[in-house]
Amino acid sequence: EPEVTQTPSHQVTQMGQEVILRCVPISNHLYFYWYRQILGQKVEFLVSFYNNEISEKSEIFDDQFSVERPDGSNFTLKIRSTKLEDSAMYFCATAGTLATNEKLFFGSGTQLSVL
Amino acid sequence: GQQVMQIPQYQHVQEGEDFTTYCNSSTTLSNIQWYKQRPGGHPVFLIQLVKSGEVKKQKRLTFQFGEAKKNSSLHITATQTTDVGTYFCAGPGNQGGKLIFGQGTELSVKP
Numbered sequence: 071e072p073e074v075t076q077t078p079s080h081q082v083t084q085m086g087q088e089v090i091l092r093c094v095p096i097s098n099h100l101y102f103y104w105y106r107q108i109l110g111q112k113v114e115f116l117v118s119f120y121n122n123e124i125s126e127k128s129e130i131f132d133d134q135f136s137v138e139r140p141d142g143s144n145f146t147l148k149i150r151s152t153k154l155e156d157s158a159m160y161f162c163a164t165a166g167t168l169a170t171n172e173k174l175f176f177g178s179g180t181q182l183s184v185l
Numbered sequence: 186g187q188q189v190m191q192i193p194q195y196q197h198v199q200e201g202e203d204f205t206t207y208c209n210s211s212t213t214l215s216n217i218q219w220y221k222q223r224p225g226g227h228p229v230f231l232i233q234l235v236k237s238g239e240v241k242k243q244k245r246l247t248f249q250f251g252e253a254k255k256n257s258s259l260h261i262t263a264t265q266t267t268d269v270g271t272y273f274c275a276g277p278g279n280q281g282g283k284l285i286f287g288q289g290t291e292l293s294v295k296p
Contacts (some may be wrong), residue, residue: 104281113228113273113286161227170191173218176227176283 076177086151091180093145093162101147103163104137104176106130113117113161119145141169152184167170187212189276190288199295204261206290208274215277217250217257218284223270228286231272262296 075094083089095102105115118125119137134150144162149156159181163174187210188211208217217237220228232241234250234257241248245268247260261268271291275284 094256103287112288113222113275115278115283115285119281126278137226173230174228176229 074164074175074177076180080181082183090148091137095164099102099164099166101165104147105161107159154184157184189285189287197292197293198264201263204264206259206272208257208287210255210276213254220273223269266294269294272283
């Protein structure tokens with residue numbers, strides 16, 4: 071089965087530093103998402119991205135977050151000035167279409183630890 | 186806002202016992218999806234239900250979608266240690282595309 075690839079698998083950073091999380095979507099997919107999961111909690115929607123722009127974002131996705139797909143392959147999530155509460159597993163997910171019955175393919179995630 | 190709720194949060198069973206998790210949405214859903222997340226892993230799609238009252242089976246797993254399309258359940262018959270993980274239901278968001286996940290039910294199976 072096709073896979074969504076995320077790098078790095080783990081990222082440790084100091085509070086206030088910038089981090090960039092990377093995702094390589096499944097090749098023919100057009101819809102990209104970032105989700106976050108704080109340890110032991112549910113998977114929370116952050117942002118959706120289509121046609122090189124944000125389609126929707128949650129309240130969590132404030133001004134310190136940004137997404138882009140600069141080279142047509144990597145889909146990135148940037149956290150400009152990390153806070154302790156940003157520590158979580160960040161999942162990239164992709165889908166082929168925007169149909170509401172389209173299943174999501176998740177990457178293996180990046181575990182972000184902010185110290 | 187739209188909410189998807191799941192109970193119980195945790196379920197500990199003896200191997201061979203049955204397990205059920207329940208999912209309720211604050212709004213009517215066009216469909217509901219179920220995902221499984223193994224410990225340390227990522228959510229993996231299990232199934233999607235679309236029709237009112239729909240029942241689907243995958244081996245020992247039985248999925249139901251309520252008549253009003255606001256609730257769903259997952260039942261596992263005769264659990265095995267390989268069933269360990271967290272089971273999430275998810276429904277489409279108001280604007281389509283994104284999924285809203287329930288809190289998940291973490292299943293542990295004692296051999």
